[in-house]
Amino acid sequence: MNIRIPKNRWEALVRLADMSADAVKILFAELAKVPPQKFGPDLPDQIAESLKGSGIENVSVIADTLFSLIPLLISSGKPVNEVVEELLNAIRNQAPSGKNLEEDKIEQLRANLQKLLRVPSIYMGAKATSVLTDNQSNFLSARILTDVRPVFELESTDVAAAVILHNLKISFASQGDSEREFFVSMDAVDVQSLISTLQRAQQKADKLQKIFNETNLLLINPERI
Template sequence: MPVFRFLAETSDKVAEGIQSCLSGASSYLSVPAVKKQLSNIEGVTPDNASNLVDGLIGLNTVMLSHGWEINDILERIGESRQLDLPDEQKPQLIKRLGSYLETPAIQEVARAADLAGERENFFHTVRVLTDVRPVFGDDPSEKPRAVVVNQTLKLQYFNDRSETRNIFIALNEEDLEDLRDAAIRALSEARNVKSLMDSSGLQIIQTEGE
């Protein structure tokens, strides 16, 4: 809602700059790149740029997944009580949003984001926790005789309801080496696939942060 209010209230110069940026964005089909280009427009903050792209992609994804008409969505936004716009600003917001949603950059990255989002869980953060556990003898009042070093992999992710969940997995040093090797291999495979796509002329749309 804040970014829609920004669109309704911003000047024609800023709105035209956004339109020009989105219309020319097909040469860099990357969500982070589009956000960066928009934030270079005078009068558009990085937060506004990020929220605008996310909002446009979200609206486009809803249209694709539900088969809704763009005019119906725009009308509902303009009449939203949460937005609470003066009557004279509603047509301007609807017109601007409609023209932005029709740009190839937004349409293509929205389709890519919709496909990329067809997964149950989404990675958020990872940590490897190391702890030391003392080994006591029969008499617990005596000093520990040894220690055990443990590693625990903590994976935090979002489920399909955007709720955060955690998984804790016990690891040893060999497991950590296996994880490292798997990650290095996956990065190499990703680079090879991207190179193959480049040589075939297919563009890769980056839907997530760099």
């Protein structure tokens, strides 16, 4: 596995290597409280807020870097210890000039990563997000712009009637692409058809939720703002 370490991650990796066993224990305990559905881009700041006064510095940066390693762990399909060793080798080989980690720091980083990458709820949240978004395209947002268009009388500029037209804009992201969008025009019948389709989707989800509740199987619905 070819691991490339971005320059903006070095400082956080150094701080991870500097964390004491007690600090790692505190961070692990805080991460373990997080439900899988809470995993998302705002989580590092939320963890930092929760650990104010703990004496651990740069929690948000450390957590963000830690979370950035989990997709690597997921995609590799390898055990944590193997991924950590490959990451440590990359750190040895790619360290910027003057920022090489001494072996005692490498050992401390190994122990810290072995611990923190094994937080079950964080792994499950990241894994669920990975499975949920592993599609050709993913929905981002929608907006409807409504227009009234006049219908003119024959051979006249007098308005005889009007029609209502809805323009639906869908924003989406495709793998390897930035945000894209497309537009589709709809009349009242189309809008009702779309509403009915979405309602059926919600009904299906509610029934599946009930089945999961009855079997005590966790259903992860990532929260988004």
